Amino acid sequence: MSPNLLDVDHVIKRFGGFKALNDVSFTLAEGEILGIVGPNGSGKTTLINVISGLYAPDGGSVRFRGYDVRHLGLTGRSRRGINRTFQIPKPFRQLTVAQNVALARHYGRHASMPIEDPLAFLGLAEMADWEAGRLTSAQQKLLDLARALATGPRLLLVDELAAGLNPQEMHQVSEKLLEVARQGVGIIVVEHLLGFVNHLTRRVLVMNAGQLIFEGSLAEAAHDPTVVAVYLGG
Numbered sequence: 388m389s390p391n392l393l394d395v396d397h398v399i400k401r402f403g404g405f406k407a408l409n410d411v412s413f414t415l416a417e418g419e420i421l422g423i424v425g426p427n428g429s430g431k432t433t434l435i436n437v438i439s440g441l442y443a444p445d446g447g448s449v450r451f452r453g454y455d456v457r458h459l460g461l462t463g464r465s466r467r468g469i470n471r472t473f474q475i476p477k478p479f480r481q482l483t484v485a486q487n488v489a490l491a492r493h494y495g496r497h498a499s500m501p502i503e504d505p506l507a508f509l510g511l512a513e514m515a516d517w518e519a520g521r522l523t524s525a526q527q528k529l530l531d532l533a534r535a536l537a538t539g540p541r542l543l544l545v546d547e548l549a550a551g552l553n554p555q556e557m558h559q560v561s562e563k564l565l566e567v568a569r570q571g572v573g574i575i576v577v578e579h580l581l582g583f584v585n586h587l588t589r590r591v592l593v594m595n596a597g598q599l600i601f602e603g604s605l606a607e608a609a610h611d612p613t614v615v616a617v618y619l620g621g
C-alpha cells in the first residue's frame with residue numbers, strides 16, 4: 388500500500404473538448420503542506436474539485452491513504468477525511484456561526500479531531516451565536532475553514548484562502564494552518580499570494596494550461612525559465 392496520504396495519478400479532466408487537467412500526477416505526505424500556484428485558468432481549482440469529489444475525472448486516479456476514491460462523492464470523501472474550503476465561501480447565512488459548524492461536523496469523520504473546537508481555534512468563538520450573514524468576508528473565510536476543520540480532515544484542500552485577508556489576518560491564518568499540519572493533516576494550498584505560500588510550504592507545484600510544469604521550492608521556481616515565462620515573468 389502507498390505510504391502517501393494522497394496519490395494523484397495521470398488525472399485528466401475535460402470540459403467538452405477542452406482539457407482543464409492534462410495528465411496531472413503528484414503525491415502528498417501526511418502533515419505536509421503543498422502549494423499549487425499558476426496563472427488564472429491553469430486548472431488549480433479544477434484539481435481541488437477532482438480531489439474533493441465535486442468532479443469525476445475523465446482519466447487517471449485519485450488514491451487517498453492507498454485507496455482509490457473514484458466511487459466516492461463529496462460526502463463520502465468528507466466522511467473519510469477529505470475536506471476543502473471554497474474560493475468564495477457560501478455559509479448558510481440565516482444559520483448561526485455555531486450551527487454552520489455543527490452542520491459541517493455532521494458530514495464529517497466522527498473520529499478524533501485534529502482541532503477539537505474550530506471556532507475557538509480560529510478566533511470566532513465570540514461570534515458563535517451570530518447569523519453567518521453578519522460576518523465580514525474575511526470572517527466568512529475563517530468560518531469556511533472552521534467548517535472544513537469540523538469534519539475532522541486528514542486532507543485539507545484550501546482554495547485561495549488568503550485573498551481578501553489583511554496582512555495580519557493572513558499571518559494568523561498561516562500560523563493556524565501550520566498548526567493543523569503539525570497534527571498530521573496534509574494540506575494543499577491553492578493560492579495567488581506567493582508570500583503566503585512561501586511562509587507555508589517547502590514544495591510547490593506550478594500549473595499552466597492544465598499541466599504541472601514545475602515541482603520544487605518556490606525559490607527554485609523563481610529561477611525556472613518556463614515558470615518565469617508563463618507565470619512569474621509578467
Ligand SMILES: Nc1ncnc2c1ncn2[C@@H]1O[C@H](COP(=O)(O)OP(=O)(O)OP(=O)(O)O)[C@@H](O)[C@H]1O
Pocket residue numbers: 402407425426427428429430431432433434
Ligand atoms: N465547470 C466548468 N465548465 C467548463 N469549464 C470549466 C469549468 N470549471 C473550470 N473550467 C475551465 O477550466 C479551466 C481551469 O479553470 P480553474 O478554475 O481550474 O483554473 P484556476 O487555475 O483555478 O484559475 P484561477 O486562478 O483564476 O482560480 C479554465 O479555462 C476554466 O474556464
